[in-house]
Amino acid sequence: MTLERFARLGPQMLAPLLLAAALVLVGLSGPAHAKRQYTGIVVDAATGQVLYDYRPDTLIYPASLTKLMTLYLTFEALRDGRLGMEQRLPVSQRAAGMPASKLGLKRGGSIKVRDAILSLIVKSANDAAVVLAESMAKTEILFAREMTEKAQELGMIRTSFRNANGLPNRHQKSTARDISTLALALIRDFPEYYDLFATRKFTWEGRTYTSTNKLLNGYPGVDGLKTGYINASGFNLAASSVRYGRRLVAVVIGGKTGARRNRQMKKILGIGFQRALEREKARQLVAMPLPPGRPGTGAPSSALAGIDLSVVSSAHAAVPPPPARRADNAPYGVQVGAFSSQKRATAGARLAVSAAPTYLQNRPVAIESIPDTARSIYRARILELTRDEAQETCQTLKSQRLDCLVVKVSAGG
Incomplete structure (x- = not known):
């Protein structure tokens, strides 16, 4: 197209041409x-x-x-x-x-x-x-x-x-x-x-x-x-x-x-x-426990389907009753973030479970709304861990640049 013909184009014809040219230039340069x-x-x-x-x-x-x-x-x-x-x-x-x-x-x-x-x-x-x-x-x-x-x-x-x-x-x-x-x-x-x-x-x-x-x-x-x-x-x-x-x-x-x-x-x-x-030949698939002292090594890091997240969403969410075998010796948990919606909190918990499944898989998850805030905040916690399990889990999550805080969980959350 000559410059003379280009100049005759009206605004409606020029707009898409200029948009396309701009996007191409951006694509070339990045x-x-x-x-x-x-x-x-x-x-x-x-x-x-x-x-x-x-x-x-x-x-x-x-x-x-x-x-x-x-x-x-x-x-x-x-x-x-x-x-x-x-x-x-x-x-x-x-x-x-x-x-x-x-x-x-x-x-x-x-x-x-x-x-x-x-x-x-x-x-x-x-x-x-x-x-x-x-x-x-x-x-x-x-x-x-x-x-x-x-x-x-x-x-x-x-x-x-x-x-x-x-x-x-x-x-x-x-x-x-x-x-x-x-x-x-x-x-x-x-x-x-x-x-x-x-x-x-x-x-x-x-x-x-x-x-x-x-x-x-x-x-x-x-x-x-x-x-x-x-x-x-x-x-x-x-x-x-x-x-x-x-x-x-x-x-x-x-x-x-x-x-x-x-x-x-x-x-x-x-x-x-x-x-x-x-x-598989060595029977060391992810479903098997990892060797002691190396929590999280080789653990899956992608979000997994089928993780059972027990969602609790109330101003003072009660901790789900722990199994009898862990009731007395697992009063700790990990908090993996505070989020703007319950959906994002659930996704954050799911990511944490998949990133550190050694201790977190099959543990109950609580999504709790925090009262008295100017806007809705939901914190995600994974419960029923011993203190050592919680600390080792946080080390694993932090090594993957994920937030984690060890918390001691009372009966009232």
Whole structure:
């Protein structure tokens, strides 16, 4: 386009072009002062045990791995009947103005929910992600708040979302551990939709797109999930593989190229399967007690499904009656944080249990509202520990940069 023709464009035509150009420039440069760094994690999906990790709690820009949360909320809406697979969704001016990667959706057009989902998984389409977001919330900004709330609920306590597609935003952060928690949640909560992540090709309006996840054909047993890239984060990948009757979930962040990211993913999946087999043969799986004097070593660090959290929520919440065998010698507990909502307190307790299961697993949990405060505060405590157990548990949690305070629990809480 010549400068003369560009100058003739009216404001309505210029707006989406300028938005797209700005986003592309930001994507090329990345957020200010950003530094690519490698982080990774491998988790056993059945036990939650971490089989490999390297700086898994380092804050990173999730890039298009953000779309995994957009898909999680889409699957929720499908399950709840708020969306239908064949339902057509309108394309707004904002959605149409998204930069690549995109389908090239036109303002005023529409796309089926099924096609939008597949375009996120296969093509990583930024425009389709915004279409889905706007169909579930009035604006993408409001949808991003719902994404963050869901992240907290799932135990992704270091994650904050600002958009639905992962385009650069300095406030959009996550960690490899949190992304693995999200991948595990997708597999656990939506088995009826998980097979979509194995889609290798997707056709839209006569054009066929091939999946950006090359490990679907490049590593045994890989059946999902998704790639991501912005300059600030490097090449990212969340993947799941099933071998020897065991499913592992792995996350690689910060690859220098897509090929090097894929090689690293193959490497850590190999490490993960080898360690899982070795531990199984040696009968040292996470379900077994760890050796005395080393609490928390090798403990799972991802949020686990099925942890029984006995929630107590009253001004002076009573401690649940302890089992007879611990009634006299376990008057201590650990407080793992104070939170703005009961939901976040429960997520915080769940994370603590999964991070230090040696003493915390199967212990009662109390979520207590604190009276006489200007706003609602909920503290999360895990009970029925001896003093030594409580102290060792806090050491384990603090080593993982989680809050912990040893408390002596009276009959009144």
